[in-house]
Amino acid sequence: MDETNVCLAESQMTSIGNINTGPDDSVCSPHLEAVRSRICLVGVPASDSRISEAAQAFGVPVVSSETGAEFLNDGSWDTVFVLEEFSGPVYDAIHRSEQRILGPTALQQYADKGEGLPSNSRPLYSLAMSGLVICFTGFRKKDELNQMITLIHNMGGSIRRDMVSKVTHLIANACGGDKYQYAVTFRVPVMGEKWVHAMWEKRNEITISAASEEMMCYKLKPFHGARVCFCGFPDDERQHMTEVLQENGGTATELEDPTCTHVVVDESAVQNIPEKAPLRAPIVKAEWFWVSVQNEGCADEKEYLFEDYLETMLSPNGRCGSQTPNASSSTRARKRKRLREAMCRLIQNESPALHKRRSSVSDAGLLSISGSFLDCTVSPEKQPDESESVANDTPRKIQSPRQQVFMELVQTESNYVGILCTIMSMFKTPLEDLSESEGQLLNNTELKIIFGNLPPIFEVHKQMLEELCWAASHWKEDFSIGQVFLKYICGAVAGT
Structure with a gap:
């Protein structure tokens, strides 16, 4: 096979089955x-x-x-x-x-x-989306998604299946989902599908850019597609909130409406969960509404649940006093569980598929469904779970007082390492990736000031936790706990 035929065969092979796409793929x-x-x-x-x-x-x-x-x-x-x-x-x-x-x-x-002819493998009408990396969420109709993907390619844009640091814009058809919350957290512009079609209508304008301020009018509004019921508010305040809701893309509805997506309550006036609230609609405090408006993006409802607020008020430390001693702890446990689940979905290593360049448009339906590819990947730092399993393997009633205190120490250290892991994975790494792009939030000097000493501290405590976990699983009453701390004290001090 001559050189020309080999090149054509390779070009055809790379166009099949890959997920992520770019404008300059398969150049031969x-x-x-x-x-x-x-x-x-x-x-x-x-x-x-x-x-x-x-x-x-x-x-x-x-x-x-x-x-x-x-x-x-x-x-x-x-x-x-x-x-x-x-x-x-x-x-x-x-x-x-x-x-x-x-x-x-x-x-x-x-x-x-003044450049030569491009070596484009796809039809290229304009460069209006050149340099943009786009991800989708919430689209279920494959034909609509295929059409948008084709238009983006025709304007020089790229597609990614997952929300990675290279993604510059998210296109959504509703406010919510893991990809949406990631975009809101890291200030990735969330656009509506009209953005793509508006750019295509302007395809003959040589100087137009999809990332220009002019096109930011097509950003998805915070309550796009939401049907919100306001419960317990005075009439004038409810009227004002309804107007704000409509300005931000939402629709006001009644509690009995089965299509209601959110129930916002005035926690100062409502003492119980509304009985007629739709089962699937989250019941949230008014704070959720105003935070969403202020941040120009729908806030995570799990952080503002009215149910958590009620349980806090009923806890011993709340204003209502004497009921349900375990309510506060159960609320915190649920919050920790939700945080772990969110981190599992958002903090994961890039799949090898992310480095494949071209895709068949027949795979387009996979690009949109929010969360369907965000498997709960277990972090390499498994010490916290390891220590929990060690503690659970030994019934507390047969542990000596010294061993019980030691197990609490292991749990505390496990929690601390888990917090450090979260900071490293969810804040330090994404911010460092952003610092290398045009949309940086912090420069390298600021990152060094904030996170400079964190890696060595994390490594020291991770190693120390490993040794403590080993001691917990091979417990002896004469084990010297202080020796473990003395062994790592130099590294901990050097890190600080």
Whole structure:
């Protein structure tokens, strides 16, 4: 097989089955160098003097045709076809022949840059989304998703399945889900699907950019798609909140509405959970509503549950005093559980699939479903669970007082290492990744000030926890706990 055929075969193989996509995939320079290049202006572009002038700027032969059919099977030329319409029988015939296709806008943009013809493997109409990396969430209709993916590719954008640090924009059709909360937390713009279609309508504007302030009017509003019931508020306050809700994309509804998505209660007036509230609608405090408005993104409902508030009030430390001694601890336990689950979903290593470059559009349905790919990946730092299993293996009633105190010490150290792990994984690493991009939140100096001493402290305590866990599983009454601390004290002091 000659060099040209090998290159074509490799290009076809890379277009099948991969998930993540980019604008410059499957570039095969040996094939391009083996034949001469030319530009074919098809249809309307052939009679446009500006497009003809841009084509001449590349220093290659320029031909014109009504359909381009006579230039499709000429193997002695590498022909770049320029079409005004990216649909219809003429476009389909050229696209099926696996020829390079440019739009008039992309041709003029590359000519203005003074660069050569691009080695694009996908039809490229403009560079309006060049450099953008986009992820989807919440879309269930495959046809709609396929259409948006095609338009993004035609404007030079890339697609990623998961919310990784390289993602520049999230496209959502509702406020909620793990990808959405990640985007809100790390200030990734959350856009509506109208953003893509609006950019396509402006595809002939040479200077337009999808990331410009002009296009930020298509950001998804905080309560987009939400149907909210306000419970317990005075009439004037409820009216004001309804107006704010509508301005931010939501719709006010009644408690009996089965399509209600959120119930917002005035905790100062409501003492019990509303009985008629829809089962699937989270019941949240008013704080959730105002935080969402202030942050321009729907806050995580789990952090503002009215049920947790009630249990806090009923706990011994709450204002209502004497009921349910374990209510406060059970509330904290649920919060810790939700935090662990959220971290499992958000803090995970990148899959090898993230480094594959092209994808079949038939896989597009997989790109959108929020959370379906966020398996609870266990962190390498398993010491906290390990210590818990050690403590549970030894019934407390047969432990000596000294061993019981030691087990509490192991649990405390386990919790501390878990907190350090969370800071490292959920804050330090993402912020460092952002510092290398244009959307950095903190510069390297600020990151060093905040996190500079954290890695050595984390490593010291992780090693110390391993030794404490070993001692717990091989417990002896004469075990010297102090020796473990003395062994690691130098490293701990050096870290601080």
